[in-house]
Amino acid sequence: MRYILAMRWPPVLVAPVFRPPSEATSLILQLTVGCSWNRCTYCAMYRSKEFHVRPVDELVEEIRGAVRALPGVRRVFLADGDALAAPVEVLERVLEEIRRELPDVQRVGLYGDSRSILRHGAEELSRLRELGLGIVYFGPETGDEATLRAVRKGATVQRQLEAARTVTSAGIKLSMMVLLGLAGLEGSERHARATGRFITEAKPTYAAALTVTPVPGTELFDAVQGGSFQLPDRWGMLRELVWMLEEMEGYRGPFHANHASNYLPLKLRLPRDRESALELMRHVLETRDETRLRPEWARGL
Ligand code: SF4
Secondary structure (H helix, E strand, O other): OOOOOOOOOOOOOOOOOOOOHHHOOOEEEEOEEOOOOOOOOOOOOOOOOOOEEOOHHHHHHHHHHHHHHOOOOOEEEEEOOOHHHOOHHHHHHHHHHHHHHOOOOOEEEEEOOHHHHHHHHHHHHHHHHHOOEEEEEEEEEOOOHHHHHHOOOOOOHHHHHHHHHHHHHOOOEEEEEEEEOOOOOOOHHHHHHHHHHHHHHHOOOEEEEEEOOOOOOOHHHHHHHHOOOOOOOHHHHHHHHHHHHHOOOOOOEEEEOOOOOOOOOOEEEEOOOHHHHHHHHHHHHHHOOHHHOOOHHHOOO
């Protein structure tokens, strides 16, 4: 008997869709729509969407559609904001289907927040790793308790640390993002130093520092506009990076601060590049050498 498999192409993508820069060549499948939390004061990424998990049959049809449309595809990214919030049975089914239908795929990645990571726990995550989940992108944003509360992240430093360790203990790569400027001018040094210590303790596979950008439609934007929250200027953001790096003496691995939102793009391997990067940043701060900074018009989210 010959089976005719239902397939659909291209995949459904409910805009806007975000993915990490390192997933630029990946097949993007929208496993969930929106973010399961959607309450952080600085984030408007998924405000227009009501969170839900997409029907697994649709996803399976899209994976089968990719067999013809994208033969040889090597990476898959499961959107949206917190695809790890999906039930484990859904994740397993999708990963199994990817493995069966797209045998050249070497890595499947997704965003996961601390709640979803901890809900699954190391055991379930290990199963997902065996089925092909290779990397979790996790944005604790800060290692400072007061800042976490202020931005309504919905997690404590300890919970975020546990979440980070849960991912790596399951043998999955952990890519961690933090945000320069998140505590404003007032909490600048406290946030930066606590975040540097947090990264060092959490031991992610990759760490990256981005710069917070107030986006219309967020509480942060309103607070900046209303004058109740003052962001550090570009020199202040650079100073935060120095404080952060000063606290990262024990961290080993890549540390990138080269996102389009950052003023001084840096791509470091630590501990090798730590001293030279600190020296460069201190020099730029002392000399106020504007030629080393990315101009405002060239920055992006
Ligand atoms: S920052 Fe992350 S967890 Fe917070 S609302 Fe945005 S996507 Fe959701």
